[in-house]
Amino acid sequence: EIVLTQSPATLSLSPGERATLSCRASQSINNYLAWYQQKPGQAPRLLIFEASTRATGIPARFSGSGSGTDFTLTISSLEPEDFAIYYCQQRDNWRATFGQGTKVEIK
Amino acid sequence: EVQLVESGGGIVHPGGSLRLSCAASGFTFNSYAMAWVRQAPGEGLEWVSAISATGGSSYYADSVKDRFTISRDSSKNMVFLEMSRLRAEDTAEYYCVKVLNSAVVTYFDFWGQGTLVSVSS
Numbered sequence: 001e002i003v004l005t006q007s008p009a010t011l012s013l014s015p016g017e018r019a020t021l022s023c024r025a026s027q028s029i030n031n032y033l034a035w036y037q038q039k040p041g042q043a044p045r046l047l048i049f050e051a052s053t054r055a056t057g058i059p060a061r062f063s064g065s066g067s068g069t070d071f072t073l074t075i076s077s078l079e080p081e082d083f084a085i086y087y088c089q090q091r092d093n094w095r096a097t098f099g100q101g102t103k104v105e106i107k
Numbered sequence: 108e109v110q111l112v113e114s115g116g117g118i119v120h121p122g123g124s125l126r127l128s129c130a131a132s133g134f135t136f137n138s139y140a141m142a143w144v145r146q147a148p149g150e151g152l153e154w155v156s157a158i159s160a161t162g163g164s165s166y167y168a169d170s171v172k173d174r175f176t177i178s179r180d181s182s183k184n185m186v187f188l189e190m191s192r193l194r195a196e197d198t199a200e201y202y203c204v205k206v207l208n209s210a211v212v213t214y215f216d217f218w219g220q221g222t223l224v225s226v227s228s
Contacts (some may be wrong), residue, residue: 001169034214034215036152036215038152043202043219043220043221044152044202044215044218046207046214046216049207049214051131053150055216073153084192087151089152089215091213091214092212093212094212095154095166095168095212096142096154096157096212097154098151098153101151101152
C-alpha cells in the first residue's frame with residue numbers, strides 16, 4: 001500500500017503570507033495526486049488533481065506541483081477563508097489513500 | 108447542481124449490520140463511478156470503496172474487504188454501502204462521493220454531507 005506523509009502537521013501563518021504544504025509518497029505515483037481542503041463541519045473540497053490541475057472554480061492562488069514521490073501545494077497569499085485542513089490523496093488501479101493532513105492555522 | 112444525499116447512519120452494536128444509501132442528482136449518474144470515503148471523529152480521511160459506472164467492478168480498502176459491499180441502482184440514481192460485522196473502528200462519518208473522470212479509483216469532485224455511523228456496545 002502506498003503511504004502518503006504530509007508535512008508539517010500544522011502551519012501557523014498570517015493572512016497574506018505564502019503557505020507551502022508538502023506530501024511525500026512511499027513510492028512513485030507519477031502525477032496521480034490530488035489536494036483537498038476541509039473546513040470544520042464541512043465535507044472536503046477538491047482543489048487540485050493530477051498534481052497541478054486546478055479543479056473547477058478554485059482560485060488561482062492555489063497551485064500544485066511535483067511528480068514521482070514529492071509534491072507541494074502552494075497558497076500564494078492566504079485569505080481568511082483558507083485556514084483549514086488540507087489533505088493529499090493518491091490513486092492507483094485498485095485503491096486510493098489519503099495523507100494524514102496539514103492544518104493551516106492563523107498565527 | 109450536483110447533489111449527493113446520504114442516509115442510513117445510526118448507532119449499531121459491534122458485530123451488527125447497517126445499510127447506507129446515497130441519492131444522487133444533477134449529473135448523468137450512469138456515466139460515473141461512485142465511492143464512499145469515511146472519517147473517524149477528529150481523524151483524517153479514509154477511502155472505503157468504489158464502484159464502476161456500470162456496477163460491474165468494485166474495489167475495497169483492506170480494512171473493510173469481505174465485510175462491506177458497495178452497489179448501485181441506476182434506475183433510481185442511488186449508491187449503497189452494505190456494512191456487516193461492524194467494529195468500533197468503523198465508527199465514522201461516511202461520505203458518498205462522485206468521481207471526477209472515467210476511472211473507477213480516482214479523484215473525488217463532489218461530496219455529500221455525510222452520515223454518521225457509531226459502533227458501540
